Amino acid sequence: MAEPEVTAETPAAAEEHAAHGAGHGAHHAPTGFVRKYIFSIDHKVIGIQYLLLALFSVVLGMLMSILMRMKMTWPDHAWPVLGWLFPEGAPGGVMTPEFYLSLVTMHGTMMVFFVLTTAPQGGFGNYFLPIQVGADDMAFPYLNMLSFWTTLLGLVVLVSAIFASGGSVIGPTGGWTGYPPLSAIGHLLNVPGQGMGVNLWIISIAIFCVASLLGALNFIVTLLNLRTKGMSLMRMPLTCWAWFTTAVLALLSFPVLLAAGVLLFLDHNAGTSFFVPGGLSNGTTVIDHSGGSPILWQHLFWFFGHPEVYIAILPGMGATSHILSTFARKPIFGYRAMVFAMFAIGLLGFFVWGHHMFISGMSPLTGAAFSVLTLSIGVPSAIKTFNWLGTLWGARIRFHTPMLFAIGFVSLFVAGGITGLVLGQTSLDLSMHDTYFVLGHFHLVMGVAAIFGMFAGTYFWFPKMFGRKMNETLGKIHFWPTIVGVYSIFIPMHAMGLVGMPRRYSQFYEMLDGKLVWIYNFNSPTYPLIQFVSWAAIITVSVQFLFIFNFFWSLFKGERASDNPWEATTLEWVTATPPPHDNFGGRVPTVYRGAYEFGVPGAPEDYVLQTTPDETGPNVAYADEAEGQGRGSSNGNDVHG
């Protein structure tokens, strides 16, 4: 495609650029394949690279979860193919308990870091934040490239941990939370997988922390400094607010994890004792550590770990708000309340980490304080839900695939979030902590709700990114079994938790002489649920390959998309499809109104682009915040400036 070589700026915009002094020169589109697609500094290419990285990781993570379900459901069954693939982890095809635990660890690490943190922020955020604020790239394009390649390095190191365990099992077995002393001195206690596997796991996370920091800085500076003319903060799409809040959370939380990781690495390798107390024994000799505290790690880890939950879900909230409004053909209900709620969630998110530690041995009074703070965070979450419902009320909903997934997000967010009211109470946590109730809760809310946000985003922005729409029929066929499937998997887990089923158990029963024997009798009522959930998981995961097929098929064969196929209002829809290297083809968009002007009375179309100028005219009503009067534009492709 032809791209203009030089960016022409309007005097006003040039002035603005000079004023904020970001030193942001004109971009020349690279011509060589390597600079264009591999070591690219174009935020759009980098965004797609992040998405592909996340897609690879999510496939691995899903397959791991299926192996886990297989082990738990048919604990003694021999699968010859597994024996061939993992001679140490599944000798004779029967998975070992340590193999299961390494799957637990890798599944969690892979999903939390390389999927939930990477795709919504690094992927969609990278691609669309600069465009939605009207910038021609990120503030620091080279830093952006560096953060992607650092992330990829982290992934390579993590995957290598699977293969580098000295021939015992496939990887670290301490869970994604890596609690010491198990992760610090597990090798001294002869726990399989806790040697080199742990080192690589820590290194991978440390690399990821660095990458996230670089990314977060870039997001924050870009949003604050590179907004185009007229793009005041309160006119930004809610996606931008979400990416911004997420970046702030990442900036403040990842350094803590990085520091904790370094300390754990030293404990594990250099004989320090940050997290290992004295007087421990492996049954024959005293372990040569003293003075550390295992609970210190938990504080550091969850100081990062709880904001991380919001890092995973906030971009999904942003995308959902954006998409709901677009397909409801209605302005977002309570834009300001949505922004404040998002910020409240981000802020409170830093004061609730202790709810992961009620029964850790932490002071019970501290637990009580964390409990009250934790339930308060439900308030802004509820505000968001009310506003989504308010947005749909009186709407003219168009049920395209992105909208289905966005509605699914709202449903899942409610279903998963609301049980936080149970888990956030110190008293109730006495029984619920570390049971399947917790698994049901967080998988629904930060797992599949976040994934639904990504699906919605993919179906929604695919036409803009690749110039072709994803197949709508396949998209709908993908949606239905997926939403039925995820509810079938994760709602029953709450019931299992009530019964008392602890998490991270490789199996709950065993076959002795052809007879099923429960390891713990109290788990026995869950038998039908274990079976049901496993089959639901296998079917749901299988259906996801339909999405992957649709994705790649549509890249080449999808219906060609116009510049604004969804009749949306924000800046990504006023530029060409796909956007040129400098995003707006040498012009600088000027913004005249808020992001969600749908159904404006008197306007020629039921949507008014952010760039439609305010001019004197009869249609007073559709100017945002009474800032002027305007004339609607029927041409979705105009860039006014």
Next chain:
Amino acid sequence: MGRALAVFLWVMTGLSVWMFLSGKWWFPTAISEHGPAYDQQFLLTIIVVGVAFVAAQAALGFAVWRFADTGQATRAVYSHGNNRMEILWTAITAAIFITLALLGQRVWWGLHLTEAPANATQVHVVAQQFQWNFHYAGPDRVFGRTKPEKISDETINYIGLDSDDPAAKDDTVTQTLVTRANTPVQLTLNSRDVTHSFWVPQLRFKQDAVPGLDVKVHFTPKTVGQYEIACAELCGQQHYKMRAYMLVLPPEEYDELVALPQAQFNKRVGELVKKYPVNTHF
């Protein structure tokens, strides 16, 4: 499409509610003094959660059913929100959530922020991979000294009891937790290797056993019987079967047992374990 989605949301909501109401998957019967208060708080919470869940899903279903674009001549309602409603629903949810949070401290407070009653029996719990050790002070009611360098699995000294200490002479270490019905028991939890977690569903009680830290907790078992103790914190490859049992004995049987010298204590526990079958009242 909107109607199908609405029907799905309602059916899913109904099935989810049914799962909780069916009674097939619920807590095992509580056997601790705080158990009924726990169950009551859970019930209150799950009702609030259930009502909110049903209301939100039903409303979402209604919206997608009712407000579909069917090619109407009129546009969607043009509204940017309603501050009065924002304030109203923020205030209502805040009031409900904070009330729940405060009520949710009651059981916690009673267990964790009050001293163990003076008549509480004392047990030291030392967790290890993948076994629970329960240390009794014996008739002298003084716990013998333990030292990490004395720990030796080979000589069956799992907790490193120091035989040089006279107070240790009458101490007993068992792998079954024995408690006295209707009498508070104070556990002092510790671990000799990694973090474990003491978990008995029927007690409605869970507490991590943290290496290097003596965590004192207390509760009162009420119902005589034998119950399973599980580990609830990932502790290694055999985590899934780090199992022990808790006996809740009638007072006279308990008193008789703890007066026994070391050699007969474990033998008697073996007999009692057979006498009281493992609880399967779920």
